[in-house]
Amino acid sequence: MKIRVLGAAAGGGxxxxxxxxxxxxxxxxxxxxxxxxxxxxxxxxxDGVRWFLFNASPDLRQQINDSEVLHPTQGLRHSPIxxxxxxxxxxxxxxxxxxLRESQAFNLYATTRVLAVLGANxxxxxxNPDFVQRLPIKLEESFELLGPEGYASGLMVKPFxxxxxxxxxxxxxxxxxxxxxxxxxxxxLEVSWRNSxxxxxxxxxxxxxxxxxxxxxxxADLVFFDGTLWVDDxxxxxGVGVKTGKRxxxxxxxxxxxxxxxxxSLGIRRKxxxxxxxxxxxxxxxxxxxxxxxxxxWEVAFDGMxxxxx
Amino acid sequence: MKIRVLGAAAGGGxxxxxxxxxxxxxxxxxxxxxxxxxxxxxxxxxDGVRWFLFNASPDLRQQINDSEVLHPTQGLRHSPIxxxxxxxxxxxxxxxxxxLRESQAFNLYATTRVLAVLGANxxxxxxNPDFVQRLPIKLEESFELLGPEGYASGLMVKPFxxxxxxxxxxxxxxxxxxxxxxxxxxxxLEVSWRNSxxxxxxxxxxxxxxxxxxxxxxxADLVFFDGTLWVDDxxxxxGVGVKTGKRxxxxxxxxxxxxxxxxxSLGIRRKxxxxxxxxxxxxxxxxxxxxxxxxxxWEVAFDGMxxxxx
Numbered sequence: 001m002k003i004r005v006l007g008a009a010a011g012g013g014x015x016x017x018x019x020x021x022x023x024x025x026x027x028x029x030x031x032x033x034x035x036x037x038x039x040x041x042x043x044x045x046x047d048g049v050r051w052f053l054f055n056a057s058p059d060l061r062q063q064i065n066d067s068e069v070l071h072p073t074q075g076l077r078h079s080p081i082x083x084x085x086x087x088x089x090x091x092x093x094x095x096x097x098x099x100l101r102e103s104q105a106f107n108l109y110a111t112t113r114v115l116a117v118l119g120a121n122x123x124x125x126x127x128n129p130d131f132v133q134r135l136p137i138k139l140e141e142s143f144e145l146l147g148p149e150g151y152a153s154g155l156m157v158k159p160f161x162x163x164x165x166x167x168x169x170x171x172x173x174x175x176x177x178x179x180x181x182x183x184x185x186x187x188x189l190e191v192s193w194r195n196s197x198x199x200x201x202x203x204x205x206x207x208x209x210x211x212x213x214x215x216x217x218x219x220a221d222l223v224f225f226d227g228t229l230w231v232d233d234x235x236x237x238x239g240v241g242v243k244t245g246k247r248x249x250x251x252x253x254x255x256x257x258x259x260x261x262x263x264x265s266l267g268i269r270r271k272x273x274x275x276x277x278x279x280x281x282x283x284x285x286x287x288x289x290x291x292x293x294x295x296x297x298w299e300v301a302f303d304g305m306x307x308x309x310x
Numbered sequence: 311m312k313i314r315v316l317g318a319a320a321g322g323g324x325x326x327x328x329x330x331x332x333x334x335x336x337x338x339x340x341x342x343x344x345x346x347x348x349x350x351x352x353x354x355x356x357d358g359v360r361w362f363l364f365n366a367s368p369d370l371r372q373q374i375n376d377s378e379v380l381h382p383t384q385g386l387r388h389s390p391i392x393x394x395x396x397x398x399x400x401x402x403x404x405x406x407x408x409x410l411r412e413s414q415a416f417n418l419y420a421t422t423r424v425l426a427v428l429g430a431n432x433x434x435x436x437x438n439p440d441f442v443q444r445l446p447i448k449l450e451e452s453f454e455l456l457g458p459e460g461y462a463s464g465l466m467v468k469p470f471x472x473x474x475x476x477x478x479x480x481x482x483x484x485x486x487x488x489x490x491x492x493x494x495x496x497x498x499l500e501v502s503w504r505n506s507x508x509x510x511x512x513x514x515x516x517x518x519x520x521x522x523x524x525x526x527x528x529x530a531d532l533v534f535f536d537g538t539l540w541v542d543d544x545x546x547x548x549g550v551g552v553k554t555g556k557r558x559x560x561x562x563x564x565x566x567x568x569x570x571x572x573x574x575s576l577g578i579r580r581k582x583x584x585x586x587x588x589x590x591x592x593x594x595x596x597x598x599x600x601x602x603x604x605x606x607x608w609e610v611a612f613d614g615m616x617x618x619x620x
Contacts, residue, residue, distance in 0.1 A: 011411075017374050018389040018414040020382040028381055036375070058409055062372050064327045065346070071338055072330035076550045079328040091408050091436050098405050099368055101321075104328040121431045126401050126479045169436045240386045 001155065001193045001200070001309045002045045003222075006053070006063040007038035008301035010228050010277040011092035013059060019278050021240050026284065033285040037303050038063055039092045040204050040275040042224065043070065043081075044145075046153045046193055052145045053084045054189060054202050056096030064099075066304065082147035083107035085137075085157060087204060088186050089117040089167040094124075101126040105148035111159070112136045113184040117170065139184065154194040159187045160216070163207040165249030186249065190216070198222070198309045204275040207249045209262035218266045221309060224301065225263065227273025230254050230280045230289055238279050250275075253282060253293065260296045274301040311465065311503045311510070311619045312355045313532075316363070316373040317348035318611035320538050320587040321402035323369060331550055334588050343595040347613050348373055349402045350514050350585040352534065353380065353391075354455075356463045356503055362455045363394045364499060364512050366406030374409075376614065392457035393417035395447075395467060397514060398496050399427040399477040404434075411436040415458035421469070422446045423494035427480065449494065464504040469497045470526070473517040475559030496559065500526070508532070508619045514585040517559045519572035528576045531619060534611065535573065537583025540564050540590050540599055548589050563592060563603065570606045584611040 007013070014037040015024030026034035038059035043051045051070060057063065064070045064081075072078035083106050086093055097118075100106065108127070110118070115134050118124045137143055137159050145153040164186025165171075171179035188203040200222040206213070217223055228250035235241030245252050252258045253273065263271055273282060273293065281289040282300050290300065317323070324347040325334030336344035348369035353361045361380060367373065374380045374391075382388035393416050396403055407428075410416065418437070420428070425444050428434045447453060447469050455463040474496025475481075475489060482490035498513040510532040516523070527533055538560035545551030555562050562568045563583065573581055583592060583603065591599040592610050600610065 013371060015375070016412065017371055017409060018382055018387050018412055020384065020386050020388050024382075028375070038371075058368070058405075059371060061323060061327055061348075061369060065325070065338070072328055072334075074330065076330050076548070077328050078330050091411065091433065094433075095368075095405065095408050098401050099327060101401065102326065102328055121433050123401065123404075123431045123433065123479055169433055238386065 001196065001198060002048050003307040004043045004067060004069065005274065005301045005303060005305035006041040006043055006067060007057045007059055007303055008274050008276060008305070009037035009039055010275045011039060011090060012278060013037060013039045014276070014278045014283055016278040019240060021238060021279055023281070023283060024278050034283065035285070035302055037276070037283070041096070042202060044155060044191060046155050049080060050082045050147060050151055050153065051080050052082055052153065052155070055087055055093040055204070056084050056100065057092055058095035060096030060099045063303070077102070077104065079104050079106070081106055082151055082153070083109060083145055085189060086110040086114050087188065087202070088164070089114045089170060091167070091169060094118065097124060098126060103128050103131050105131040107146060107148055108132055108134045109137050109143070110134070111139070111184040111187060113182060139187065156192050156194065158190040160190065162186055162188045162203060162205070162213060163210060164205050165207060196310060200309070205249055206251055207246065208251055214262065214266060217268060220268050222270045222272070222307070223263065223268050224272050224274045225259055226250055227253055227259070227276040227280065227282065227300070229277055230282060234279050240279060253280070254289070260293065260298065264296065270299070271297060272299045272301050276300065311506065311508060312358050313617040314353045314377060314379065315584065315611045315613060315615035316351040316353055316377060317367045317369055317613055318584050318586060318615070319347035319349055320585045321349060321400060322588060323347060323349045324586070324588045324593055326588040329550060329588050331548060331589055333591070333593060336594065344593065345595070345612055347586070347593070351406070352512060352584070354465060354501060356465050359390060360392045360457060360461055360463065361390050362392055362463065362465070365397055365403040365514070366394050366410065367402055368405035370406030370409045373613070387412070387414065389414050391416055392461055392463070393419060393455055395499060396420040396424050397498065397512070398474070399424045399480060401477070401479060404428065407434060408436060413438050413441050415441040417456060417458055418442055418444045419447050419453070420444070421449070421494040421497060423492060449497065466502050466504065468500040470500065472496055472498045472513060472515070472523060473520060474515050475517060506620060510619070515559055516561055517556065518561055524572065524576060527578060530578050532580045532582070532617070533573070533578050534582050534584045535569055536560055537563055537569070537586040537590065537592065537610070539587055540592060544589050550589060563590070570603065570608065574606065580609070581607060582609045582611050586610065
């Protein structure tokens with residue numbers, strides 16, 4: 001199984017367009033220790049030729065341009081992209097679908113809840129239904145990633161619910177403290193390959209570590225995990241926002257309830273932070289926080305990161 | 311008045327993600343004579359500090375990153391972008407609005423028809439109405455480009471209808487050969503500045519030259535004009551599509567009914583092609599077609615092109 005990180009940053013990217021925080025300024029100044037990152041998405045492949053995207057970021061056109069494996073190679077119109085799996089309806093996870101237009105066939109996998117959101121927004125009609133099949137996926141039901149013309153990848157995906165929050169633009173303040181969120185609003189993906197025993201997880205958004213989730217990912221070969229914020233009040237403390245991580249549906253990297261503490265003893269072979277906000281100091285190669293996550297056995301994802309599993 | 315071209319290509323960009331046409335291949339191979347271009351948009355400013363975007367392309371985040379004048383400079387959250395004017399609801403003209411989130415104030419100008427389309431697509435609710443005012447503009451009525459905090463640019467914009475077609479994703483095949491298009495669906499913009507006598511036009515999509523349009527742009531100081539296709543059947547002839555330019559709402563650059571012929575005798579000081587499709591040979595610095603448009607007094611826009619008018 002091959003994985004290529006297309007984008008490692010949270011919504012807005014690194015740097016975020018309107019952010020003048022010191023991190024964003026360093027990224028913008030081409031500081032080699034503050035490497036820019038586009039918005040989060042990974043691509044997976046069993047053969048290194050045909051690929052599936054997990055989420056479609058607003059930066060997808062740039063990500064494709066920067067990833068030679070995703071360039072067309074046959075005829076006059078072609079793409080190695082066989083499908084897209086969505087983990088929620090966040091703007092930073094669905095906007096890239098608008099790049100995948102031009103009557104190119106692929107399969108689009110999402111929960112019925114997320115498909116309903118796309119259905120209610122006619123702009124997604126640019127995905128010509130003659131070419132793009134919208135396939136509902138169900139929590140806890142494994143499915144094989146298939147291409148539009150019968151290609152069977154051998155990659156099995158099991159979607160499961162994680163603690164989270166409905167996308168910001170779908171919040172309904174009249175529906176109480178969780179803004180009308182339901183189980184299907186935030187999912188994570190477990191991926192396995194028929195030809196190996198490897199189990200990997202893609203969890204770009206998670207509000208809380210539960211005993212169920214810990215049990216599920218224990219002993220995994222690889223986990224990509226929500227690295228949005230270093231501390232819960234980071235955006236407030238830094239003066240760039242009014243929301244805590246919890247309010248946005250993200251647990252933090254540090255602290256006693258943080259991700260490092262929660263995943264430290266689960267025997268996971270490789271742990272990688274992804275979906276990292278422009279304010280998070282782990283984005284900086286020379287920060288104490290980066291050293292701290294590295295010392296705890298974590299990696300920080302970057303655009304173009306390549307992983308090959310046996 | 312200052313103008314910066316943010317993107318010069320038509321929808322899909324150059325290269326387009328799934329296009330393996332020789333043009334796209336050359337752009338992808340970093341051929342110095344086939345310079346990549348993002349999707350069409352320009353920014354205008356009277357003071358060189360505060361800017362207004364004409365259309366918001368899907369590549370807007372990349373375009374901002376590549377344009378130092380659009381970087382934040384004050385406080386922790388800031389943008390020199392004061393407003394956006396939309397010429398239609400095409401995916402390549404509105405998707406960038408989803409990049410301008412994060413509670414940043416700006417003014418959004420569009421016809422009531424286009425605003426209704428945005429209103430019907432809840433994903434655009436990421437533009438927090440506490441910060442982003444949606445301001446209806448009317449055909450033939452000049453308005454001044456204003457910033458959200460009372461900044462008056464002195465730039466006057468007059469929107470007017472041009473022959474065109476409703477956005478692809480809004481086409482209604484039951485409504486006859488024009489797919490339900492109305493006058494407000496495709497507009498162009500005339501811009502003048504209080505402090506000068508310069509008149510410029512932004513016309514990224516136009517299906518046909520009419521006597522009215524010719525009279526309007528006659529003697530202009532600068533015209534950006536629809537350069538989508540070289541010939542009407544270019545995409546069919548090249549095997550990358552089934553639609554003519556006319557079907558897509560674009561007149562062609564060459565030929566007796568083409569743009570070069572139509573604008574040749576109108577006494578326009580500076581003529582620049584923009585919104586250029588990945589198949590159009592004028593994108594190639596070494597093509598006979600490029601030489602031909604240059605010989606006819608035309609320029610071909612490129613990303614980062616800067617223009618200063620007295």
